[in-house]
Each structure stands twice: as C-alpha cells, then as structure tokens.
Amino acid sequence: MNFDELLSHYKAKACIVSVEFFPDGTYGNIRVVAGNKAHCDDMASLNHPFEPGCPYEACFPKNPNFEEHCYCCVHEGKPLHAYVDLYMMGLWLNMFLLPLDSDQENIGYCIYCYDVTPKADSSAMADLSADTAADVLKACIKLRGSGDIKHAFQDVVEDIRQICGSDHCCILLTDDEKCTCSIFAESLRRGSSLYPMARYIEGFYTITETWPGTLAGSTCIILKDERDMDKLREQNPVWSASLDYAGVKSVVLFPLRHGGKLLGYMWALNFNIDDVIKIKETLELTTFFIASEIASYKLLNKLEVMSTIDSLTGIKNRNVMNNYVDQIVEGQVPMPKAVLFADLNGLKRVNDEQGHVAGDKMLRKAASILQSIFHDGEVFRAGGDEFMVLVSEIDESEAQRRIDQVHYLSKITDDVRFSIGLSYGEMDIRAAMRHADECMYADKNAYYMANPELKYR
CATH class of the missing domain: 3.30.70.270 (Reverse transcriptase/Diguanylate cyclase domain)
Incomplete structure (x- = not known):
C-alpha cells in the first residue's frame, strides 16, 4: 500500500502507525511509518524532524493509553475516537484512529489523524457513540438537576460502577495542603469481596502521592490483567501492594482536574475488561463534568463557610x-x-x-x-x-x-x-x-x- 499517496489526501495532521502484535494478546513495537505534510511540519516546528519508521515516542509523548488505542484499532479492526485533556501541556487532543488492511501476519496499520488546541471544544466532546453520550448525559442531568449534590454524586457513582461492570467505584478528594484525602462518593457491588474505602482511608494519602508519577502525563491509568499488574509492581510497588492486599484484579483510575488544579481521583475496581475502550471513553468525558461540579461544590462550601464563620476567631458570626x-x-x-x-x-x-x-x-x-x-x-x-x-x-x-x-x-x-x-x-x-x-x-x-x-x- 502506498501510504504517502493515501496520506496526501488528508489536510489535517495525519500519519500511519504500525503495531506489532503477538498471539498471546500482547503487542510489541509501535512505529510511525509515514506522515503527511501537516504532520511533518508539526514535527519540524517542535525541532523533531520526522523520520519514517521511527518509534512512535519520537513523535508523540510515550503513553500506555495511546498504545492500547492503537492496538485495539488494528487488532479488532474498529475505528476509534478520543478527546483527551493533555493537562501536563495545557492542551486538548482530538484523535481519530482508522484501521487499514495489512499484508503482514503480525503487523497491523492504522491512520492516526489528530489536532491539538489550547481550549476544550464542546463539539469534539459531543462526538461520541450513542451509548456513551446517553451515559454521560444521564450523569450530567443528575448532577445539575438535584438539590442534594452529595446524593446526586452517590447516584452517579453507582451508575458508573454499573457501566464499568465493576465491584467498586469511588470518588476520592485530596487535600495537598493538609496531606489528607476523603471519600466523596462510593459504590460497592453487593456480594463483592472488596471492602468499603473507609477500611483503608487512614494514611491513604501517601498512596495517592504516588499516582501522578504513575500517570506520567497520561489522562488515566488502566490495569486490565495480571500482565499490567506485574508492570505496576515494578513501577509502583507501594500502590500495587495495597491493591494485592485488597484483592483488586483490575483498575481504571482518572484524575479529577479543574482549572489546572488536581481535586482528587475517580476509579473503578475489578471492571469488565472486555469493554475497556467504551469505559475509557465514558469516564474520560464524565470525569470532565464531575470535576467541574466538584469544583463548584467546593467553592459554594467555601463561600458558605465565609458567610457563616467569623474569619478571625473561627466561631459563628x-x-x-x-x-x-x-x-x-x-x-x-x-x-x-x-x-x-x-x-x-x-x-x-x-x-x-x-x-x-x-x-x-x-x-x-x-x-x-x-x-x-x-x-x-x-x-x-x-x-x-x-x-x-x-x-x-x-x-x-x-x-x-x-x-x-x-x-x-x-x-x-x-x-x-x-x-x-x-x-x-x-x-x-x-x-x-x-x-x-x-x-x-x-x-x-x-x-x-x-x-x-x-x-x-
């Protein structure tokens, strides 16, 4: 296939990504084998002249979630779309992956078309599957339509747990000034072998401190099987030990950010690994709105405290x-x-x-x-x-x-x-x-x- 000829018809930044995969379901090298003019110009502007066939991290930040998307696209033959908050760079990434035919047994190809903007684009957020859009809309309606915001969050977390098919779902808020964390909302599947988060909350902040390093600029952490858990044991032994102790087999974890500030995290434990892409797509957007609502909730609480508490003495005014x-x-x-x-x-x-x-x-x-x-x-x-x-x-x-x-x-x-x-x-x-x-x-x-x-x- 003439990749250069194919890419010449794309005006947006586009490139061809190859993925090496193996019979056991793992993948190997991921490379950028060709790029159109917009892609090459983008690389040149970053002082990284594009070289066809280079490892993908020579063009883009290394990211396990990006690798998983590329693998799923070529292995399952499904087009994928994601809209990602590149919070480390203060940018938003709109990405499309389209599978291509391959004449090689263990190499798959896809077109990676992407655009980067400094601000969130609501139209890009809305470009979702019908099921995902319905789930996200349902969460937004519950958060906006309830007079009891804590109860609404509890409902939303229960919905998300069911969407993920998980044993446990939790929103955990962190306070870096006080070095503490608190349970904001939580749902535990009836009959699950997992325990409520209250069992582990004391001293848990020290574990949350390790998560930014594990995220390493990614929008989320997805650990879907024992192979992923083994990688985590090498990368973050403190967190992995706590997961092993709790009986956790799979994890999807998203940071909750608003206005550049980390508010906390949301996770689902022991989720349905067959729906990884759908779960990621749903949570990626849902956490955007959840973080916004939590920020508003905390601001209102702060204003309420300011209006009722004497700032000098700490007693009622x-x-x-x-x-x-x-x-x-x-x-x-x-x-x-x-x-x-x-x-x-x-x-x-x-x-x-x-x-x-x-x-x-x-x-x-x-x-x-x-x-x-x-x-x-x-x-x-x-x-x-x-x-x-x-x-x-x-x-x-x-x-x-x-x-x-x-x-x-x-x-x-x-x-x-x-x-x-x-x-x-x-x-x-x-x-x-x-x-x-x-x-x-x-x-x-x-x-x-x-x-x-x-x-x-």
Whole structure:
C-alpha cells in the first residue's frame, strides 16, 4: 500500500502507525511509518524532524493509553475516537484512529489523524457513540438537576460502577495542603469481596502521592490483567501492594482536574475488561463534568463557610446569630434556657498599645475559652469584642458554674478578661438578650470599679 499517496489526501495532521502484535494478546513495537505534510511540519516546528519508521515516542509523548488505542484499532479492526485533556501541556487532543488492511501476519496499520488546541471544544466532546453520550448525559442531568449534590454524586457513582461492570467505584478528594484525602462518593457491588474505602482511608494519602508519577502525563491509568499488574509492581510497588492486599484484579483510575488544579481521583475496581475502550471513553468525558461540579461544590462550601464563620476567631458570626435568633422567634428552634453576653475588657487598650496583631490574638483566645466551656451551646461573635452564648439544656447553677470557669481560665492568660451577663429562664429571646446585655454592663462597671487603673478613656 502506498501510504504517502493515501496520506496526501488528508489536510489535517495525519500519519500511519504500525503495531506489532503477538498471539498471546500482547503487542510489541509501535512505529510511525509515514506522515503527511501537516504532520511533518508539526514535527519540524517542535525541532523533531520526522523520520519514517521511527518509534512512535519520537513523535508523540510515550503513553500506555495511546498504545492500547492503537492496538485495539488494528487488532479488532474498529475505528476509534478520543478527546483527551493533555493537562501536563495545557492542551486538548482530538484523535481519530482508522484501521487499514495489512499484508503482514503480525503487523497491523492504522491512520492516526489528530489536532491539538489550547481550549476544550464542546463539539469534539459531543462526538461520541450513542451509548456513551446517553451515559454521560444521564450523569450530567443528575448532577445539575438535584438539590442534594452529595446524593446526586452517590447516584452517579453507582451508575458508573454499573457501566464499568465493576465491584467498586469511588470518588476520592485530596487535600495537598493538609496531606489528607476523603471519600466523596462510593459504590460497592453487593456480594463483592472488596471492602468499603473507609477500611483503608487512614494514611491513604501517601498512596495517592504516588499516582501522578504513575500517570506520567497520561489522562488515566488502566490495569486490565495480571500482565499490567506485574508492570505496576515494578513501577509502583507501594500502590500495587495495597491493591494485592485488597484483592483488586483490575483498575481504571482518572484524575479529577479543574482549572489546572488536581481535586482528587475517580476509579473503578475489578471492571469488565472486555469493554475497556467504551469505559475509557465514558469516564474520560464524565470525569470532565464531575470535576467541574466538584469544583463548584467546593467553592459554594467555601463561600458558605465565609458567610457563616467569623474569619478571625473561627466561631459563628453575627449573621448566623441573627438568623438563629429569628428562628427562635418564629418557633423553628426551641428557646434556650441560658442566654449570655460576654464582653472583653481592655481590647482597645491592647490594640492601641501593642498593636492589632496582639488584639486579634486576644480575641482568638477569648473565643477559644468560650467554646471550650460552652461546648454544648452556640457561641457567636456578636461584633467587635462582644460574644453571645446560647445553651438549650442547662441548670442555672451549672450556667453560673461555667461562667466562673470562664473567669478562671481567663485569669490564667496574660490579657483576656471578660465581663459576662446571664439571663436564665426567660421565655422571650429578645427580652433575654436585653437582660443579659444589662447584666454584662453591670459586671463591666463592677470590674472597672475594682480596677480603676485599667479603665480606658
């Protein structure tokens, strides 16, 4: 066959790939035996002049998944398409493989046509088989249409496990700053010999740290048989040992990336190895949308925390306090037995004389003391140097005893001193707040009368 003549009709970058395969189902050398002008120009622009018959890694990054695609194309005689995120290069690869006739017994050929762009192309993503498109669309609808995003992810992971015909499917989030990982969603086939991920999660982050090196720029890791597992044992003995211990025979693992940041991973264990290409095609696109939804979920959680938690002290802020009071007024939550107002004495003096860093430290210590003593209540930073504490179930004598504990712990510090007012047993929350506020100011006046030298004008 005249490959050069065949390729001359292709305007896009195209080349002929040869694959050596053996009776036992393995493959050997994969080479680029011919290339059209667009391919040769592309190689020249990268300072790698094309040489016909060269190993494929002389033209393209070495990638086990690319090798598997080429092998499947020539061995099974099926055209293949993939749209791949080359995250290491910040590019997207749109690739097509078309099988060709071969006059050699153990050598197969295919046309490899490809295009690389810096941004994702939605039309390329949509160019899927009907079954794959339906599976991906189903996942997207569940993620977008549910008010309970965690429940939706659980449904999607269950669907993906069934699509893969696997024993176990999991989305694992990683936190590189805290060096931890957490289970976001998980599905385990009933009757499977595998255990839930919770059995292994403690210390598992050290294993996830080995995955980027194993991926080595690939979009995924696919281990479909014992031969692949043997390669992994040489390349990544730590991970392979954990898989052997868990009884895992096959793995497909995808990183979840969004905006250039690694969010975590999704995998399927003991999957149907007869559907490798379909599984890869489905997960390649599904993980793109899953990563996007997880990024949005984490952003919303962060915004929610920012809107409810006082950033300086780490306790609930005034906005949450006001909402909680409104819920009490409307009868949505019960009226607390004890309502306390606590005010720091001397914060302005500390800010003026020692600086705001010292004042911030004083506020954090004060919040920590209140939280530790009223661990069964709601502690809010009402604003400035004021705090409010609500405790639903507590005796009046116990409430007073805890106030004494607050004063005791405060005296152990160099700077924290509280004035505290308590209202107990009041049935109207706003009346209780006024009473507690009045008692707090009375306590503050008593404090400065006993310590006139500390009163700040």
